[in-house]
Amino acid sequence: MILSDLLGSEVVDAAGHHLGALIDVRLEISGAPHQLLAETVVVGILVSPHSRTSTWGFERRGANAPAIIARPQHWLHRGMFLIAWTDVAQIDEGRVTLRDGYERRDPVLASTAHPH
């Protein structure tokens, strides 16, 4: 599976109700250790109810400067949430189905400040 096939997919709940669009895939560098870097695993998907465009990172870090860009971005992606991979029931072409009783989680990324 290729990442860009997932991006932009419609996300629906178990009953088929539209929830939003998949705009990113959350990863964690935490799997089995490799020679150089630990395995990178998928831990969840980010769903935006109102827009399929990129967030330019504004939603996930609580970034709010400069306001002229941050405000429209926050508005465009209002109500964005994170779904744990364990809540994903099935992936089809252009469509992601969640399990019954899925949980909407906070999408904000813990600070990974890391200049180069």
Place this chain on the structure above:
Amino acid sequence: MNDPHRPAGRVLDAHLHILDRQVLDRDGVPVTTVDDLELDGIEPGAPIEPDAPPPTVAAILTGPDLATRIFGGRPPESRHIRIPWKLVSEVGTTIRLGITGYILDATWTERWVSEHIIARIPGGRHDPE
């Protein structure tokens, strides 16, 4: 292991932090950009077992994947140029590889242009003065 509330390692978002970033080799020489990522362990159209292991990042894709990401469609399987994810040593504002980029498939056009054109022009192999 994959409860997003208690991350066990570094957490990042694939699109935001990896896609379209520069890939540099061990010596800091640009290799390519991340045109796409290959994920292992997702079977389209098949239900995901609740206890199935989570998908993993398998490889950085480059070459024809850029064109298909922009214009749509999908390159044939054989046309993908892959850089296995296990060669990655660091993910920051760039993706660093732990090896020299010169031997990778991803740099064959660079090698070709270098050997057949640029190196043949006088001065092409020398440092600027």
Place this chain on the structure above:
Amino acid sequence: MRRIFAVALGILTAIGGFVDIGDLVTNAIVGSRFGLGLAWVVLVGVVGICVYAQMSGRVAAVSGRATFEIIRERLGPRAGLANLGASFLINLLTVTAEIGGVALSLQLATSVDPLLWVPVAAFGVWIVIWRARFKLLENVTGLLGLTLIVFAVALFMLSPDWGSLAGQALQPGPPADEQMSTYWFYAIALFGAAMTPYEVFFFSSGAIEEKWTEKDLATSRANVLVGFPLGGVLSIAIAGCAAVVLLPASIDVTSLSQVVLPVAEAGGKLALSFAIVGILAATFGAALETTLSSGYTLAQYFGWSWGKFRRPAKAARFHLAMIICIFVAMAILATGVDPILVTEYSVVFSAVALPLTYLPILIIANDREYMGDKVNGRAMNLIGSVYLVVILVAAIAAIPLLIVTGAGS
């Protein structure tokens, strides 16, 4: 001492490097038609390029990432490609205009048909890019370009009626025989000439060529904040000269020979020789910068190995792309198209393409993952946001005005 020298050199090259064929031609045209009535645009443009260059220089020094890498990373491949296409084409137009400008200034010195000079100029540009060290190339052309100060000297020697010049500058608006739309068309052209994106691609990639770190930020700030405004003063002086000598004789500038007439009027052959050397150096320097910028933008978008600090064989596609650009520019000039006209179009389209290159820099300059604690402050974000609006308005208005005014004719 060494440090003071480095700062002084940086400032001088920034002054010389600010003025290129676009600034020369557009300012002379505007001066000959509107006097100093558009001088305020140069001011707006200079502050804009300071803001833009300062941010991208800081991003490059702190994160080690050049402007077009960031454009692709933040906007994604599609918007990035649209941006690349536009920036690259405008760059190509600008390369063409600059090489044409070199040929025209050689014509002023020799009266030999510029078409014969085009291949010479193009070869000169290539060989310098191929062989010369980055620092050398930047400093020599920047310092020689400084002789353009003769335009400011000439303006004083012409002893104009300063009161009426100030009046033109302080009461902006078109003169009676010009239309409002033409006035605004040239306002955008002048803005585009001052804020050409290639300057920023070159500036930020240059920071990486010279391996800047956070320590160099103060130097970079001084270069930008002193050098560019002085370059702006030079631009206004060019417009002023045209306003004093050409405007009263109702000469609308259409050629480079007209641009230097006021200098000869004021200071005779000595001043004229300074002006010709200055124009030659400024256009040649800008030809180098724009050619390099086309290589930078392509390489950074596709993730090729680039940079003059590498030997050509280690940045092969980068060098090949630049060679192709120079050939295309030569081919365009060989059709006999007037470089002055190419220049006029290139500055207008620069204004059109600006928002997409400016936006990602503004975003990244606020991104802590890239910048750590060197992110934009409040004041910088305020002025950065104001300029985002200015740039957007100019870009949206440019094409309609181009059509309505028939390119200012």
Place this chain on the structure above:
Amino acid sequence: MPESRRGRSKRAQALAPLLALTIVLSGCSSPASTFDQAIGQGVAAVETARIAVDQQLDDRIFPTTTITALGDARRELVDASTSVSETDTSTESDAALRTDLLEALALGVTGVNRARDAMGGTGSLEDAVPALERASDALEALEERATEAEGARR
């Protein structure tokens, strides 16, 4: 290049077909505006030539620069004549204006050519001055006439 390069409006059309539309939209195709533009172009060229010749007589300019400036001026004059000759008119006064304008532009070309010849060693540069002055006067008179005609039309 100088002979193949053309004046502003013509060159614009050659560069981009889009500009044909442009010129229609901006109303540049009416005889009056073509004439206005040609007069402006002619005045600019003749005045440029006069300044260059004056500076040459004062020895303030390099001969190479003078020759270039004269060449550029001639190109503009020829281009203005071409666009005027190719204009259809619908009134007597427009037709008369066209004739007089072509005459004035031809005077300008004569003056510029005389100056170029003098730079090449044939004849004296002083002789070019009166010719250029005549062209300048003629164009100025036409400028007034065109303004009056415009006033009458309104």
